[in-house]
Amino acid sequence: MKLVYFAWVRERIGVAEEDVTPPAGVATVRELLEWLKTRGEEYAEALKYPEAIRVAINQEHVRHDERIAGAREIGLFPPMTGG
């Protein structure tokens, strides 16, 4: 699946997007965030407070208990500040 990052999540991780294949057992958004934190210091720093991270699956907002099966694109970003 493709992961896309925005704002300070993108800056801290250091890339704007990447393709990843989470291991079996990573079923929900919450588990995906925990797994990503193990991928390196920059991920651990960006996702230090996972509850602050907003998530979209296939460009629609989801909660952290949403399942990720079938997701083509998952966006991770801070709370939004548009308008």
Place this chain on the structure above:
Amino acid sequence: MSCRVTVRIQSEPFDTADEMAAISGGDSDVGAVVTFSGLCRDEAGTLHALEIEHYPGMAEAEIGRIADAAAKRWPVTALTVIHRHGKIGIGEQIVLVVAASRHRHAAFSAAEFMMDFLKSRAPFWKKEHRSDGTEGSWVDAKEADERALSRWDRD
């Protein structure tokens, strides 16, 4: 009742008068047009610009969903939302919401509803460009903006 929804995400400035004319032009049943413009502030002289990042694709889709929700709730004839991205100087317009309806109440309410949801649900992020040249930070989301959504709750 069908509602014409127009959503544009662009780096270029826009003209409010042109958008007002476009939303009511040719529709003799429009009796009220409400516009809201959000501008870039200088925060007491400390900022010289804002940089606005967005999630291409999702930004358009999410604003479209917000407009559809507004159109279900109030009898609006047409809704236009324009949101800019990229570097925006002090005093420039960042966002425009235009709502048209037969009577004023629907247009006022729909415009306010859309701005409230746009602030906390449309995927845009503001980064400061500081006047003193030091590295600016990302603007923090305000809890008050999140709370503002609850007043639109209903069964």
